[in-house]
Ligand SMILES: Nc1ncnc2c1ncn2[C@@H]1O[C@H](COP(=O)(O)OP(=O)(O)O)[C@@H](O)[C@H]1O
């Protein structure tokens with residue numbers, strides 16, 4: 001299951017090497033600078049302007065075609081219903097993938113590229129960590145070792161948020177999370193006010209649930225998506241990225257006394273390494289195998305990374 005399917009004939013995807021994919025950029029202009037990319041990337045993610053040129057410009061062009069097509073369909077629906085008062089809802093892009101695979105960098109780079117289209121769309125980005133239950137609730141329910149698993153999120157709040165966004169409502173609030181305190185920021189929200197495009201990023205966004213026996217289906221998060229992306233990489237590489245990042249954070253963020261992991265800043269590197277390995281193996285790897293990787297075949301587009309976070313292969317769902 002670790003390789004993307006090599007045979008295209010019976011696959012729902014078309015596969016492209018990064019080099020072939022880069023050609024679909026056509027005349028899409030490069031609207032970011034090296035400094036901007038550096039500012040957008042996460043700790044330990046070496047994405048640079050060349051990677052934006054190679055991968056993200058073609059992706060931006062593809063997404064532009066999808067957004068245009070959805071606007072056209074919206075106009076046709078209006079004609080179909082002979083109505084003029086239909087509310088245009090935001091185009092929602094979901095981004096999924098393992099912890100430490102680099103979702104945040106991709107989401108931020110895309111947000112900037114899309115916002116710089118000639119039509120200057122309003123693009124917002126929301127991450128799902130704000131919808132995690134607060135640590136107090138997780139502790140009460142013995143779920144601290146299940147952070148990131150489906151049951152650690154307030155799924156009802158996620159669905160309410162997305163259905164309000166899709167209904168075209170203004171000033172919809174999303175809760176916020178702090179990686180520093182490792183907890184939801186109580187009473188802090190970001191307000192999303194009718195964007196043209198919303199990027200919704202998190203490990204769990206393509207998850208499904210069992211079909212209800214009574215036929216009364218509750219929606220899943222991806223029911224609200226117009227396009228979905230899964231960021232993929234071999235398990236061993238993601239493991240290395242997680243551990244390397246943890247060791248870098250130990251020298252930076254963990255030094256802050258407010259950091260949940262502050263106590264690890266003073267540990268020997270061997271002990272810190274052992275903790276990182278434990279967090280990876282007992283929580284994030286388990287979650288990747290049980291809940292995240294199984295959702296990969298649901299994505300419209302899969303970006304497959306190799307060493308150094310560089311994308312080596314792109315798989316696009318056939319129409
Ligand atoms: N313990 C931490 N302290 C500070 N920042 C963190 C910590 N863990 C993760 N981050 C940052 O949070 C963001 C999200 O990380 P993560 O959920 O692992 O997803 P991804 O690496 O796919 O973007 C990244 O920008 C990462 O650098």
Ligand SMILES: CC(C)(COP(=O)(O)O)[C@@H](O)C(=O)NCCC(=O)O
Nearest residue numbers: 099127128129147148202203279283
């Ligand atoms: C907060 C996360 C679950 C990521 O959540 P997401 O933003 O994808 O909803 C993850 O960064 C995390 O904290 N995992 C728990 C184990 C660990 O400390 O690495």
